Amino acid sequence: MTISGRISQSAFDGARLRVILLLDLYEGAQQQFLDAYEHMRNQVASVPGHINDQLCQSIENPSQWLITSEWESAPPFLAWVNSEEHVETVRPMHSCVRDTRSMRYSILRETSPSQPITSQPATEDMQVAARVGDGVVRHALTFTVKPGSESKVAEILAGYESPEAQVDEHTRLRRTSLFMHGNRVVRAVEVQGDLLVALRHVARQPEVRAVEEAINPYLEQDRDLSDPDSARVFFTRAALPAVHHVVSDRPRPADLRRHALYYPAKEGCGMDLARLLAHQDEIAADDPDSPVYGSTVFQRDNLVVRLIDMEGELDADPAASLGLKGMQQTAELERLLDGAAIGVEGSLETERNINRLLSHADMMPITDRSSAES
Secondary structure (H helix, E strand, O other), X not given: OOEEEEEEEEOOOOOOEEEEEEXXXXXXXXXXXXXXXXHHHHHHOOOOOEEEEEEEEOOOOOOEEEEEEEEXXXXXXXXXHOOHHHHHHHHHHOXXXXXXXXXXXXXXXXXXXXXXXOOOOOOXXXXXXXXXXXXXXXXXXXXXXXXXXHHHHHHHHHOOOOOOOEOOOOOEEEEEEEEEEOOEEEEEEEEEOOHHHHHHHHHHOHHHHHHHXXXXXXXXXXXXXOOHHHHHHHHHHHXXXXXXXXXXXXXXXXXXXXXXXXXXXXXXXXXXXXXXXHHHHHHHHHOOOOOEEEEEEEEEOOEEEEEEEEEOOHHHOHHHHHOOOOHHHHHHHHHHEOHHHHXXXXXXXXXXXXXXXXXXXXXXXXXXXXXXXO
């Protein structure tokens, strides 16, 4: 099995996906949970890309359950789990479940009774390279605020006191970056260790709770974070998953700057747009002359956000900053991008429109905080 030397993660490696959902039920909620599961199972069975699922109950603690599912690849699962249909499908489970934990894994090797155990992947379609990680989980949340409130929200989000970075022996908050594009807020976090543990730690901090309460009146979509069901639905809808991350293996430059770029896709093209940018960033990571040192692509529905760490300013190399190299890639971006949504019309083959796209896609930085040991 070949391992790439670069630090990277990706939903686009083509491998089958194994999803594991651990659940801890309230006492007496088993029948209600089973009814909700049957409803969900019937719904997900018709979702493109879904292969199968299993429901398991612990033989040691009957309140602990496990749902596993297999998918043709990560993209169809992500499209499903981030959809409004999924939000409504799993809603009946909320009152049954005390705690949940979701994990997603690419299937790299497989052993079946008809095949001997070897050092080679079991089937030709599983020739997927393992990736080198850095122990960091990347995730983002996005939401919109009422038009006209942008400056007030930016002031609130920039002014809070940072919570304690060390969560426990194994988990640490490394970095939080906030950006705005119009009335849309994107908060990207990097966590060393367990993301769920870190997010729960942050949510309990008084300074963070005060900020969340302060921005509530300005949100376009109402929420009540004191109500578990309302909070769960809000964070499910606000989730902006990282679908690709890559860092060059060349020496880390001393003057890296973090930027975020906003790419609204045409209807139904969000995943393809994210895939295009991911491919371009893989190429940039291998290019010793590229100013882009690291990149994370976040995607949900038709919204794509690309977070980059690069040397110099964005306008020093607009094409590289946007993730474009070559006329074919420029034409493909033009085909997938909803240019009218960010004020860019006409061909991206002209330098003027490339610069215009960069200007419109560049998100306004609100705050970028790193822990002392990051």
